[in-house]
Amino acid sequence: MGKRRKKRALRPITAPFTVAAPAGARIRDRLRLSAADAEVLTLVGSHLGRHQRADLAERVAIGQVPVKRNQRAERKKALTAVSSSRWAGAMTRASEDQYQLSLRCLYDEAAGLRRAIGTIERRLAVPCQKRVGRVRGYADQNERFHKQRRLLALKTRLAAVEARIASGRPAIAAGGRRLLKARHNLADAQLTEAQWRRRWEASRLFLTADGESAAPFGNYTITVDPHDGTVSLVLPEPLRHLANAPRGRYRLTCTVRFSHRREEWLDRVTANRAVRYDIAHDPARGRWYLDASWSTDKTVLPTPEEIRASGTRMLSVDLNADHLAATVLDEYGNPVGEPVTIPLELTGPTGRRDGRLRAAITRLTVLAHEHGCAGIVIENLGFDDARATGRETMGRGRHGKRFRRTVAGIPTARFRERLRGMAYHQGLIVIAVDPAYTSIWGEKYWKTPLQQQTRTTVTRHHGAAVAIGRRGLGHRVRRRPGVTAPDQRIGQRRATGQTAPLPRPRGTTSPPRTAGTPHQGDKTRPRRGDQLVLFPDLEDRSRGHQALTGPVYGDLANTGQLPQERSHHLPGA
Structure with missing residues (x-):
């Protein structure tokens, strides 16, 4: 062995x-x-x-x-x-x-x-x-x-x-x-x-x-x-x-x-x-x-813990050499809507590059306001150590050289400073997180679920954006096991890593149901006819001419009287 x-x-x-x-x-x-x-x-x-x-x-x-x-x-x-x-x-x-x-x-x-x-x-x-x-x-x-x-x-x-x-x-x-x-x-x-x-x-x-x-x-x-x-x-x-x-x-x-x-x-x-x-x-x-x-006067901004306690959405962004990958997350770290890709072309003179960068950040702020986000979560990128050591840590050969050129072309410092100023004037908070393992874990745990719930093309960068946002909200990047099992009825996988449990007061139970208590529709029944309804939609052509197996209440529903010929269907009759 x-x-x-x-x-x-x-x-x-x-x-x-x-x-x-x-x-x-x-x-x-x-x-x-x-x-x-x-x-x-x-x-x-x-x-x-x-x-x-x-x-x-x-x-x-x-x-x-x-x-x-x-x-x-x-x-x-x-x-x-x-x-x-x-x-x-x-x-x-x-x-x-x-x-x-x-x-x-x-x-x-x-x-x-x-x-x-x-x-x-x-x-x-x-x-x-x-x-x-x-x-x-x-x-x-x-x-x-x-x-x-x-x-x-x-x-x-x-x-x-x-x-x-x-x-x-x-x-x-x-x-x-x-x-x-x-x-x-x-x-x-x-x-x-x-x-x-x-x-x-x-x-x-x-x-x-x-x-x-x-x-x-x-x-x-x-x-x-x-x-x-x-x-x-x-x-x-x-x-x-x-x-x-x-x-x-x-x-x-x-x-x-x-x-x-x-x-x-x-x-x-x-x-x-x-x-x-x-x-x-x-x-x-x-x-x-x-x-x-x-x-300007010093402004005291809320901490990530205070933002998380407020229960607001956040827009998470993954910065890449040629585009921005963005995803909206709710307070529990669940993706909301479809992931967004914003092109980022940084070629030409300095003024043109800066203008395109500001245009991309403007789209981020507009997207955050459209989804009611309180702020933007980004990676705290610097690449100072990697750029100093060069080929020792960023690869060698043709692939390593291309990767080093890509990293050198990412305007991390300028993007951070531009985003900080423009987001602040738009009333948005910017949270910076540690970039460790966000791309790896985002692709492993979030790329497939995101692709299953949207028709657009999802890349590993969108998964990294989800990982960045969850880290900024204080959740673990890896999804909680047992929450994302496939649905047996519709065959889709829910891309949720956190659930929002609804608390119930202790010592309370649901009231006993009787034959005269109409079902509220909060549970799934094997057949439609098993659910008691006061006024069935007889004109519903989607279900055809199916025979009703449950009791039918007509004009006598409000009087408490039951038709004698159907009384044997009720419990205890």
Whole structure:
């Protein structure tokens, strides 16, 4: 008798949690500038951008120090002489935010490199074509040799990252590293040198003004009048000769309206609450935009336990590379209606991909409202560990390469953030669950029952959506045994994993039935004639001309008298 294999233990599954509400809001409107306005904004943005980059370089040279020692006051005083006090405050704040973000990116890169190094070292410790526990060795010596070379390369990268962290001087490319690298590959980027130059200069403009409470309309540096939509900004000290308004300000000839979330913006600016403004230039389209952003009050959302106790429906969603699989679940985890597939095509430019993603999320919110759902349940996907280790955990060869490309193409972070904001403004709660085994168990336990109760094509992703929703509602993914037995009369299988028992008070029984008590129809009888009815439908052609075997009550039904010729059919006659 062969040796029994040890049962593989399941990894622990974390509890579901409610995704926090958005901490702020951001809206955009187009600035239809004249040629003179565009020239002035370009001069101001270039002037401020040059000094902001110099301040960022000075901040990087200071290194990783406590906040009190970052010399912000001294740097702001030096910038005030070439701009203004408020512009200087915005520039120093942007430099500090960029520096801290770069440090966090270095820490994340180091953590990913350590994970990849640890995975390769564990596999190198196992002989080729062998397995020790859950770790298997490489297929042959050739692959093992290449992995040893890759291990040395990863250790070299990790040493460089740790050196930058120790020195506190991250590498920052003002304008974007991707656009910077495109300069050396203009043919691949489908850009000419002039087009690249315009994009590079536009990305390095600095036209950001922080909001101020109690300032006119929430911002003194860039002010938008809510009454007529006029926009004006404070000019830096060396450019004050370009002013066309009092107190060294320049007023644009165009106006803005902010159609999206206009009421929220009006509530803030009319109360002189802080609103931040950013002016951006898109040279590819030749357009200028004005963005308004502000922080919102913290909202306390209900927990998954509170949502489950309320007894409402939820919409569960399985995110895939090319579509969204959605299923509506009731409070007991039972699928309601037919599963839905929403196409998700994420090709083309960034704006087009983002628009298609928002359109798919809009369909989800509409579907949730149509079925009376309180929220949406999704997987808490990240793929950070898998992407860092690459082929070590996500397969190798042609199939593994295709799978890794599919995973890399799933916009998990952007989908989560878009869904959180759009669902919150539609009054929906978003619950994130652990994705462990949802696809496997969903296909095993839910794909066949779902297919038996619907005419549409059901995939394993719809089963995974049911598993995700049940986990978010606090039910086990596997269905309770004994509930889904086939029905003997209609030959269909019920896809219910939970039942809703109707409680009955203890000590009570049904009242005794007598011959004069009409049957309520809550139990199945062998024949239709066995059920007592007061007024049978003699015109029912569906049952033909069958002879009635039970008593027939006619005009004497309300008098309590029985026909004598039929009295022998009653019990006790």
